Amino acid sequence: MASGERPRPSSITDLPLDILVLVVPYLDVRSFLALCSSCKAFYQDSIRLDPVYWSYVTRSTFRVPNQPVVQHNGALWQKLYRRLQTQSRVFTWGAAGQGRLGHSIFIRNALGPGQMDLTNIPGIIADLQCGGWSTTILTSKGSLHTAGVLNGETELVTRQTGNSGPQRLRFPVRVPYSSWSISYEEPTISIRQFSAGRSHILGLSDSGRIWSWYSAEKPALHVKFLDVDLTEASSQQSSPANQPLFGRVKKVVAGWSRSSAYVYGIGIVVWDIVSRRPGENEADTVLVMQTAEMPRTGYQRPKGAAKESEEQRALGAEVGVVLNYIILEHFVVFVTDIGRVFCGKFGDHNQVPEVIELQALRNESDTPTDVQGSFRRFAVFKNREVITANQDYLEACWRVRHEVHANNADIPGLQKIPALQKGDVISVAFGDYHFLALHSNGRITSYGKELRHCGALGLSGRYLRGFNRVFGDRQLVPHAYTHGREVWFQREKFLWLEFLESGGTDPDEAAERWHWVESGPSVAGEVSEWIEQEARDWDRNLDIKDDDGLGAHFALSVSAAGWHSGALVLVNQELEDKGARYVWTDQSYPRLRLSDGREMPGTVPFHEWKYGRPEWRLDINVDEI
Template structure:
């Protein structure tokens, strides 16, 4: 036959990609090096392969916005082996950040010069204003994911182990008090290995594949598909089963088998503000009360049978597989709703997106019952392309065609009151916000705390928004000395010293910095620079005029960008990810965190003390005013933005 396949290179790419997942990374790279045909980017950088390899090896969570970026997944695979670190910041009460309480900060030094005085500090001894590495983490191995709870921070390692800092329920502090900081392994019931780390991959029933941190509890899904729930760090988990919902676990060795029936398998678990949930194939989104042992001393109890649960209507549809033929009713549901791709549990609502570009919500009633679902028509993707939704507590974000639309439960309440009006498309409902710094800026994910939120961009940078109550540091922008936080655009208000970002900050965003030299630079400049007397009037204007503060903070923001992108450092940044590349972000309550890939070699080459002869910036302001002083005017590194000062977050 003339079309007979005589070489593997004659196979079409869509066939080859079905074979690649069976190859280890080193074998796949060896195959790609055998001939030019396999060196083409569509094969060598196949996103499906590298995403699968990275998630299989390190349990990294998927990011739908960049799941088809093969270059990114390959770089992550290479760097996860040695460079995964955990940083946390914000309120450290209950040891939730995994840090020892900081000592009073000494005055900064400039090289070998004199000590530099700093502004007066409002720092509480449990507030961390800059990202700091979580203590005692290196011994855990590779950290793949992290999530913040109300009073805790929980880590997932590449071995499938969970570790928590802080307490799960801060309202039961006496019961949950922990004298030590640092991560503690979440335990399993008697009869199972003490932790996943001890069992490695030999126990698929306790090797955790995906988890979710609620306000007061942790939900996790194991490799076999078992649901586990924790309500206290020092108490063993409870295996969750249902009286009215069939669950199916994978048998040993088949936990990742794609050709097995899906009915009864658990796809995802989500822990909400005060409830638990899971997406179960064939059933849909199932919601139930968080589970606890009736008697705290009964630790041998290993299973909780949930007697009452609620199912979110019309969420069980799945696209047909193989030769299966749908009924007319199923086809209609596929057109009306579609298959659920992801969902979130807010304080009072469930919100989910489907594969036909639609977004729905449902309001919880008694016993988590959802009467009906409502399409949020103003958020529909008219191209039919799937969107994404992320959020917690009362706030959420929708990703659509490069836009990131933020809103909250007030918007859902307004839409819900119109649910009986079939002709209303919600176009007149207010509350949808499009923050300029988030639009078409390659945002991968958004994480919400109570009053602040973070955005992770595909270049590994984190931007921060909102308010940090009592100046707790949840924004991660500094602020240990009042002028330092002001330099990043934070305006402190009232007796409580709440720090709120100025409207100027929402045009280009404010990046969270990890470089130590940037902190030293800010401290030096906010102390007056090389000539404090000459800068005195400019600094007074900066402190008294919010508009001047906003523009000066933008100047500092631009100077701080691309700190490690100097051409002289290129040899140390061969993969282009920079010194600090954030892999994931999380926020809750008054604290934040990130899993960051750290290139120590590149970070060590960062510019140090290059500002020793610099002055506090002197700018020509957008209103035509020239800041006072004798030094030459400073230029913008990029260009002065056209600010939209109407943004209110």
């Protein structure tokens, strides 16, 4: 600096990026956007689209669950924040018994998705989950609402069919709140995360309190343990940021027939489903006398100068910190921060004597590993792959655990469905016989079968969607597993499909082709793939301007259980209205040149493939899916 010159004033733009990203979480969205617009230095994508900020503000504002696979996509989180404020809708489909779909009026096509009646439910829908006979939603206000009944084996629907929308799950009368608006500000009952099991629901409040519902008609029970000390945040501080984590509940998971929670410093804790005893209608708390703690699940990495014992270091190197877990019918499965997957089999009183590593699922890279599943099936996300399996695989691994030089890496039973290996699958939801995948572009694809044509796959239609009849049930043909079959939410698509299935513009001319499609799964598989391609990019095909690129319908989450399914979908009503154009009324029933060289009969010109005829993987054993 030359003599006499004044030093240049320090600017916030001089701070390194790693310091700036520590500052921005303290800004609300309006302040953050104003900061980014103040100068070019702050308008760069690394700051303006910071994924840490946008995922945090979206999840904290709307209580949206984290999606580890897209955790680093700041642009997507920003778009979701903008659209969640006005566009979240809930769609359900499948078996409609017990009012579980929440439809006040059945939609025209009973096998396709229908919008749930959310009248008089305040707040924005943040999450949904399906139970055995119910569909439950969480609002941004922290309240839970259920359509159907929690236990279809013991409960009846007492509400009128015309008022079959979701009802709010209640708390005991002695819980301190007098109105909905006040209850939203009470951290002991504002639910931040929940889990729907087959016949019960667990909720975790902002303060860290566990609530359990065994009936939609009865208030929740506050769950406490005799042998496990749980800690809650004080009424002044619902966030654990400045409080010790030990004893705090991270998440709850409701399984097929048991309950569980992950407790910091203790690990996965499992207990039986709780309910009130006869004569205890006024009880607001239940003390669980017997719990089971899953071995080797309580490890936490030390912070700062904290030291570890040799035993702790060994546990951290061999197992690691539990990132996520699921409770299946007979097994617990969990993934850790060192890319390993473990399972343990439940015994008497939910006890798990030991856990074993599923060696074939070990992840040696630094990409996120996740596990999702329910009842008897699960999926592991590993290196942009989605690997599916069921309890038979776990049983086979469990049987050889004590053999000399035990190694379960070569045990068969793991599947890699081609349509799930594109690197864009965010989550997979399993029902009893079907499952659905949510993709990062907002699409949902379906797999498996529907018992008694219940509509759980949400595909509507018949052979033109790739169905094959199996003893009165509907099962997808092998062709459908190469690219998947997409769940549609546009009414226009269903009308178009209905028109084609009736023969198109000339049913007589199409009659022979129609019989070809219905005569065997091979032709149905190829024609259904052509239908899939034609329906893809529906909005773009109509030259509709889409400002944020998310389309008229963008699925945010998907769930399945039993014989039904549901999804949280962002609906851009303006785009949907513009897409309601009957531009297909002059189309004929598809006529293709098949992959085996045959030409479908007829007099109309052959239909071309929009994205080219795929190379199908037909070695998928659909009976094992």
